[in-house]
Structure formats: structure tokens, C-alpha cells
Amino acid sequence: MSTAESGRIIIDLFTTLDGVAQGPGGTDEDTSGGFDFSGWQAGYPSSGVGGQVMVGMTHLDALLLGRRTYDIFAAYWPHHTDGASGDIGVLFNRVPKYVASRNADIALDWNASSRVGADLASEIADMRARHREVHVIGSLDFVHTLLAEGLFDELKLWVYPILLGAGKKVFDDGALPSVLRLLEPPVADDGGVLLLRYGRTDRVPGVGTFRD
Template identity: 55%
Template sequence: MGMIHIDLFATLDLVGQAPGDPEEDPDGFPYGGWQAPLFDETVGRHVGAGMESMDALLLGRRTYDIFAAFWPDQVDGVDGGVAELFNSVPKYVASRGNPDLGWAGSTQLGPDLVSAVHELRDRHEHIHVIGSLNLVQTLLHERLFDRLDLWIFPIVLGVGKKVFDGGTVPANLTLLEPPVTSSTGAVLLRYGLGAGTPGTGDMRREDRGGGPN
């Protein structure tokens, strides 16, 4: 069965809206492009390395439209080969509307998103979801992902769409490797979806060294 990878860029207060471009998602959000001043060679290298095994893209409608307007015009070999990769793999769009599927290799998923994603996992080995926060909310709620690559950048915005928003179900995540830190203070956390739901305990128990004062 194939794996669903969620690749996200977020602030310390977990805003993931419009990281790359002021016009990406400007509706009521004044900080579009917040990631650009903090993006360095380390971030670029690890982002590219994390996508090397990608054999399909799964995107929400808005992210798809942004990518489809940009990547087909990029020269092969630029951006560490990302353009060539994005243009060559199949693209799947989660949308209730009628998106323009002019980007080569694009297909709109059916109305039953959960079933459609399960079918994609039978068809591909490594499916990457980039941005697409509305789609990500569904995948988190359904526990329909295997890996979360979360870049955290050292700024706080206070407004904007959050990575973990209302409706997220409790889940355990397992850190897959030591965090990566960039020169700008960005940190990459690579998690896998764990089994079960978060447990609870009592930090006041004497055997934990946290007894009452």
C-alpha cells in the first residue's frame, strides 16, 4: 500500500496559509509570502530530498491552480529538479467544483474523497500533499496519512489558516529522525502516524519526581 506524505510550511503559531507568494491566498490575510525571507539552502535541500521518491501529487483546488500556473513554465533542472518532477508525475485534484485540468497528467478525484485516496494508495507508492490546507484537514480527521513533514519557521502571525484546525482528531505521532535546523531558525520535524490515541498520566506521582510541594 502506498504512503500519503503531507508536506507543510508553518509559523510557530501553526499558520500555514500562503507561505510563498503575496497573491497566493490574499483573502483577509496580509502576510502572504511570509516564508520567503526565511527560506535558505538547507530548507531547499531537505525539501527536495524529501520529494525524491514522489510518484504522484495530491492537491486541493487552490494549490493546484497556483502550481498549474507556475510549474509548467519552469525550465527542467531548475529548483533542484522540482519542476521536472512536478511536471512528470500524475496530479490528482480534490475539488467539488470544475477545475481547469490543463496541466499535463491531471485528474479530478470523485466526490467520495476518502475512497478516492484509498484507491490512490493502491496505485502509487509515495503520494505527496503540499499546502492544500482544506484537504489536509480531511486527511488528518480521517487519519488518512502516513507521514507529516512539518517545517516550523520562527515567526508568529496571529491570523491565518492553521495546520491543525477544528475537527482534528487525537492522534499519536512518532518522530522519524532528528530534527533539521536551518540557518534562519526554521526546524523540520518529520513524523509518522502512530497507533492509538494520546494517553494521559499524573505528573504528581512520586515515581515521576513530581510530587506535591
């Protein structure tokens, strides 16, 4: 867990109530495994989420992305630096982008992009030393690695009142057993979308037995 002096690794995910975080933003984002609901978030407009996202990006000064999310962002954000989403586009284009990949020969053409993955724990420690807030957006397969190795400081979930059943979940069976700390009261918008912010701790879940 990071110290008060170090930067933070913040995971940002959109998820359904039953924990599905696969392909929220578009119909062609992620249909792997025969997933029929890619684009489910875009199909449920929410008045409060956009403002919450922008507030959460106030101190972002680097991105840490999985390869699939990086490719989606690199194809979109360089061409969207004005209009309703212009502020995010300008920010994403400006800040350093770290891309998690096992392939040392990948081409990263978006400006200020570099690969990580040779020694993730060491590389994340270096990011904490360099940056105030590094945000991991989407990148679900990579998020599973961070959750398994405890390499994050905050987990931020936008929970939609949708049930999908099948699909890649926020938490798989590899998540490191741990107790998270609620950082602020939950925030809900008029569409029933709930923002939950949890901080990582070093506590391990305890066990016991309830008795009369």
C-alpha cells in the same frame, strides 16, 4: 494507517512557529480573511530548506492537491523546467496530479491531472495501491480534511522561527485526536528553520493526573 506493502500519503507544509501555514510562497497566494503576511516564507530565505525539499521528493510519484494549490502550480510549473528549480518542475509536470474538488465539472488542463473527492477514503486507498509516495503540498484546507479523517501516513513540517498570530493554522479544531511518531531527529539549518517528520499511528491520546 498504511501497511508496509502500500504506498504512503505524505503531507508537506511550511509553517510558522505559531502554526500559521497560510500563503507562505507569495504575496498574492492567499490573502483571505484579511491575512497581511501572504508570502512570509519567501520573505525569510533559508539556505537549507531547498536541499531538504529535494531530498524529500526523491520517491514522489504522484501529487494530491487542493484546488487552490493546483491552480497555482498549474500556472507556474509547466513554465519552470530549467534553472534552479528545474528538477522539481520536470518532476511535477511528469507525475500524475490528483485534485480534490467537490465540483465534478472542473477543467483540469495540466497534463496527467484528474479529480478526486467523490469517495476520498476509497480514492486514497487506490492511490496507495498505485503509487509509492503521494505528496500533498500546501493545500491547507484540504489538509484539514485529511487530518480530520486520518487519511495520511506522514506529516512533514518545515517550521520557521516566525510568529504571525492571525492566519490559517496547520491544525484546526477538526483534527482527529491521535499520537504521532517522530520518524527522525529534527534537522535545523543556519536560519533556524526546523524540519520535523511525524508518522501517523493508531494510538489515541491518553489522559491521567500527575500526583506527588
